[in-house]
Amino acid sequence: MEAILRAAGEVAGVELFDPVDLGGSSRSAVLRCRTAEGGSVIVKAFTTEPEALRAFTAEAAGLSLRLAGPELLGVDASVPLVVMNDLGDAPTLADVLLGDDPKAAVDGLLAWARGLGRLAAGSVHRRADLARLWTAYDKGMLSWGEEPWIARNAADLITLLPASGIAVPPGLPEELARIGTAGGQEYPAFTPGDTCPDNNLLTVDGLRLIDFEGACFQSVFMTAAYCRMPFSSCWCVFVLPPGLAEEIEQAYRAEVTAIYPALAEDAVWHAGVRQAIAVWTVDATVRLLPRTADDKPLHPTRRPTPTMRQVLTHRWEMASTLNDFPAFAETMRLLLAKVAGGWNVSPLPGYPAFDEAVRDGGEQR
Template sequence: MEAIGRAAGDVAGVRLFGPADLGGSPRSTVLRCRTARGGSVVVKAFGTGPEALRGFAAEAAGLSLRLAGPELLGVDASIPLLVMTDLGNAPTLADVLLGDDPEAAREGLLAWAHGLGRLAAESVHRRADLARLWTTYGRGLPSWEEEPWITQDAAALLMLLSGAGIAVPPGLAGELTLIGAVGEDGYPAFTPGDTCPDNNLLTPDGLRLLDFESACYQSVFLTAAYCRMPFSTCWCVFTLPAGLAEEIEQTYRAEVAAVYPALAEDAVWQAGIRRAIAVWTVNATVALLPRTAEGDRPLHPTRRPVQTMRQLLRHRWEMASTLEEFPAFAETMRLLLRKTAGEWQVAALPGYPAFGG
């Protein structure tokens, strides 16, 4: 940590001391360091493996757009590391959703949806800038936008079903191709990539986004699906009160429809959202189902309350089983529900604690 602090001080042009570990991930170390001027900054240092380097490139490029997140104070691509302004210890959206104040939770959700929508709208014309910045920081690695993850997930699902002895309904492969077209629908916008509740600070100055390690341009529907599912790739998943999911979805939609007027048409919006739900359900299935083979486990190692992987999967499958415009896919979801019903014996997802559970 001391070595990281010294290197970060050189980048920021100020002496740093007293590094405090804020956590991070297998790819990165995150420190809060005090400055000689009495303030503090946040330093994020990355590993040297391919995924860590891609995370660094995405975060450096995404923050350099200066559209959202903390202010970028310096970058050292040789280490690599970033120095950012310290946004303090404001509660996250996860904190208020798991708390006991329903109004704070509702306001947090609306701030989240409004902030993401505004970011998407403001970013529409900056795609070339992000590509240029990736060239600067990416060391020749493919960007997240170039990653064919939707196609890879579809292939993985077919293999997973075969390995589980589930007969694939006729037409499923073709439907997965149609579903995957949500990534090519002509409505791209910038996203930090991980817009889960714990990466959203509710500061006195409004919503501030954290974690740009997967920053890219993607279909606005893939972000909007987080409102309806909710939180497509996250651990902090409970159910929302009737009407609130729709309210936050419409808040996001109003922002993006200002730059993509076709999204004001219900037929266009609903078709896109439903394809995105299918994409994220496939993603969750291939990521989590193999990990439940030997038993259930919590979605987060330390945060409580939290649901289990099997609870989340059944919740996702139940929602996706209603996508009757894709009959083979919907039937696949019902097959998964039937196959796991007896053995898993898990409760349905409860509501978020802030709204009474």
């Protein structure tokens, strides 16, 4: 800890002390540190595991674009760590969705969607800059834009299905190859990577994004799917009230059509979002299904939190209607019948902020 504080203070040009652990992950530690001037900064120090090194490079390069997120105060690639300004203790989008104020939740969702859309629209000319910055902080790992994670997930799904008692439907490998193009070059824009509700601060100055460990350029459809599913790869997943997913999706779409006018065409937009939903559903399946022997909550400490089986069932139900990809949709129906059919889990509930029973002090329905 002493070495981290000393290195962070040197790159930020301030003396740091009294670190407070804000959590982090297996890849990094996040500390709030006081400065000699009476202020505070955030230090994010990474381990030297391969995925942590990729996360460091993405965080340092993504924040260096200065398109969104906290101000980058310094980088030490030898530790490695980054130092950022402290955005304070503003509520996250997760906080308001799990709270008891429906207006705050709607306002937060719309701020999130519009903020991500504006970020995407304002970033399209910065791709070469991100590539240059990645090289500057490179730790020998492929960027997320180069990492073939979608193709790897597709191969894993083909292996996982027989292990789950499901024969691979004819045509599925070919459809997965076509589905995999959703994350590529079509309508690319910058994203911090993990735009889940707990990585979005609702400050008095508007939406501020944190966590750039997956920063890359990818298709805007991959973020649009977060609006519709909702929150494709996250733990804070419940059901939105009727019409609200469409409203936040349109808020995001309105921003990105300013830079990509073709996205105003419904046929183009909806086909792209459906394809991205398929990509994220494969991702959820290969990540979570092998871990469902014990139906654990998706988050180790936050409550309420859905279970893995609840989220997978919800994802498979949505994906089973993707008739653009008949073999894939059939695969989802088989998973529902042969896997989820034996789970006996309750349906995914709604977000607490929109639940009258929660607001009235009763138990969640």
